[in-house]
Amino acid sequence: MNTSILAIDKKENLMLLNRMTDRLFLSSTTFHSALISLLLVVTTMSANTAAAQPPQLAVANASVIDPVTAEPSIQSTTAEFYAGASIDEGLSYVSCVDPLDSVDLESSLVVENDHVGSAGNIYVLAIVGEESYMLVGDVFLPWDGLRDSLEPFATKTLQATETISVLDQVQFGPAGIEQGELAIYIGYELISDTNKIYYSATPLRVNIEPGAVISRSQYVGVDSCSPYVVKRTSAIVYDTGTITNPATAEFDLLLDLYVPDVDLSGKSVPSMVIIHGGGFYGGTRSQPALVDYAERFAAQGYLAISIDYRVAGQVPELNSQFASLYNQSVTTEVETELLQGLGMFSAMEDSLKALAWLENYAQEQGFEISALGLLGGSAGAITSLNVGYGLNDYGFAVPEFKAVVNHWGNLLIDLDTSKPSITADEAALISVHGTEDPTVLYSGSVEIHARADEIGLTNELITSEGAGHGFDVNRLWDSESFAGSGYTKGERILNFVNAAMLTP
Template structure:
């Protein structure tokens, strides 16, 4: 079971793409040759094709430059833009891909009706972090973000639908790209009016994530990349409550449950409680917008419940503690509605209690709680999240509250309810023209949140009134130029607030020999292949786990400094079942001290050995990147032995501090240099037709120096020897290679032993 896991921290795209003009702001750009080489692809174009259309991008705008003042403004457009990434040749579209996937990226645009037949320019832009590119003819070229330097993909007579194949069977790993986000914008303009560009305000975002899957067969925590199938159960009785109208009766309180359709036993699962609106006189748990939220959360790995509660018209009978609260805060006006508001709070706590009992009964744990409501439901969520504890109620800890056009009335005399910096993060969506619950109420809450340092965000719907239809969560941007819909921003905010380390991303079994690799792509490929090699040589109980981050972010110091990666690694180690922990060079400290020290390696080793004193610690060495910078294998290898000696000395120092531990090094770099030398001597034949090229017949796959297939297999033999003691010559034969890679690996080990 090879598991490739990336606990990523993807920053939001801060590019203000609200105007494709001189006023378009892009951070200063550094162009990396890896992306240039990746994007040197043939882009093709067709019109009115019968191919399946990719998903529609949610928001389209027209950016207009006033020719006199040069000021920019945004207008609406009937143009439509579509784009999607596929790993099955267009049968389905995905938001995340593994760097090893072969990816097609298709896009199309539907021009405004009166633009059909006009001469126009079509634009395709790609943005990766702070790097930006424009597709010109059949290649992506660096773009500095200025309107004057923007070049079109094509200039042509516009058809009703224009279809563009942007990427065709591209593997991101081949360009040395192990992780990141590719953002694609498409747009067009008329030759007769170049002061106006029609474009996709919300772009296509493709996350490149090691281990990304189309679906999940078991629960691995919250995963927006690989949606879970959702299991929904309706009309569950979560409790009872007394009402007095039209007659006194005990009524069932109902909820609908949404959860990943997988076994959650032993897992830690975050949960969202969703509360409907209706002025406390109406509404339902089955309101479509709330069902949509519940399903989206469950597909990401949450357990979500949408609840009904007793309404004001039923004249609920409150428990003594809530009746006391009602007496404290209710005035003569709106007594019945106030009764409904308090009943909604009481019933919400009952639903939360049911939720915890349900999880316990099913053998899993609620790791974090959030509240989401609309209108009266938002008022309830705000009061439960921030108010009840001020009145002596025992409430659970909440990580986030989502407020859709609700309010929290704070009594100025008592300052109740209070909001403190250690309470739930808050995100609100509210229309400026809301006549039902005033927008100023949300502004006041967020001003208070800013004052005390509470994590918060207010999404303003300019000109919108009250309700989901008015605020268009999935059809308008969170703010002009953000590139995210309001709904997407809410999901991202909730994820950031709710996700705390909750156990290893994958199950670690005590009856297996568990090897955990933490590091970047120059070790990942061997860690992945090791499981197959181990089992082929008789180690049937071998299981590999990977916590990967690309480039320098995969060095020990960067992994230790990153909260997400560090806690994920600790979660694996906390099981006490990790038999081997492998790290890879090089931390900044190791480089700057000339190999004298690397505190992060000590930190990870100390933690691992505290959890399992028998854990073996492996330190993996790497070859020098950018092999084409060296004229020959000899030049490439120059200085490598001396550098590796520093790595061995570091391992010895670690062993001296932990004398009972088995500390070892892995020098797979040696076979990389040997393979290059063999290639240059003409000894690899058709196994390596070129030094750098396609993985199937090259030593390296890209300028960065990622391993080709023959290099992967030979290097994995070195890992197999280090982890399981298998001599390369004793490994099964490799009929796919004419070259005897076992002999190459064996010679490297024999030379090292001399």
């Protein structure tokens, strides 16, 4: 259940509801009859269970209906919601199932401490395209999306943890459901306050996909359903760069490589280059948030590299082309700003070296890079934007990029124009930026995306209301991309990149 479900106006309700999930690849009438026949007596409930707890759903909210205006608003909650689909009786949980798999769907909710022992209603909803269903007892019934017609799964005295077994060894294929997505939302309310519902704003999504497996053993391209085992190789020297502090020397430039642990020979593989932040004075390729991104991309079928680069304190020596642009661009006389600018330009130079290494590596291993993307945070995002959209304006040879992911950065090498130097044929752009960022102003991302809208470039700006600077405060994996989306910011980024990278 999310904000849209609790809205009073039906038209607005359905409009928001349609954004919640992608439409199934079969008619809603077919799914309706199949779902009703499939889910007749498959649901049980208990306060305690010996089974392993399924994964936590990322975002939990409380929706409050104003008793006077009937308008909904969102509040935070300490309640927790868990749900997972399993094809091995709870030993592991998957996001995709084959239509012939025998599927268990387990869920549980942890109520707020002061709700334990209170009388309450528990709700379970299934959303499929434009069709909505509510679990009432042991049967899913059609639901029109209106609060007044919503019926509970159970009414009972709430325990600290309520466990619901929604599906038990169910096969979708024999019931006529061969492909599609099922989204499950769970929530509860107190009988004493039915104007407030506590719910999972991000649902359990179960994709029914022919051929889905727990783990891929052969490369079939990008597959967000069936993950690859990831192989990581650390501290690869991708090139060297000259530094002059503490002494003039050639400095080894390092990267970590993340690849699907399968044979890639003869394959076309998309690749992401991940660039760390640190104000161009510090930072590391092994920043946990970046490692997480690299592993997620590689598990989907990407080759990902996370790179280090020379930073300001090392006083890098630029090659002649970058030195010329640096001298044109950096006009300050403040030493710290001069050094920071030097760090910014060395990050760009070293990123191009990493891209060259990547192309050579692919050739040596016998596969080709099918598409390139850049992802960075803070200084790394600035570098990604500069390399992705700026350097080609100044005579630099840069490859074609399909996607750029900007975490709270800005495009900083626009010397000859008052507008961000991006064009409609360049990489699709997605950004996350906090409105209260004191380090790199949110207005910079707004300007870039306004320019992208103006020229028709595929783009999306995810706004973190009230957030500052950095991964922790922007909460990529436990806050929605926008209210009612049903996707976390991180999930939205992965989906956006997948679409962009696969675009011809």
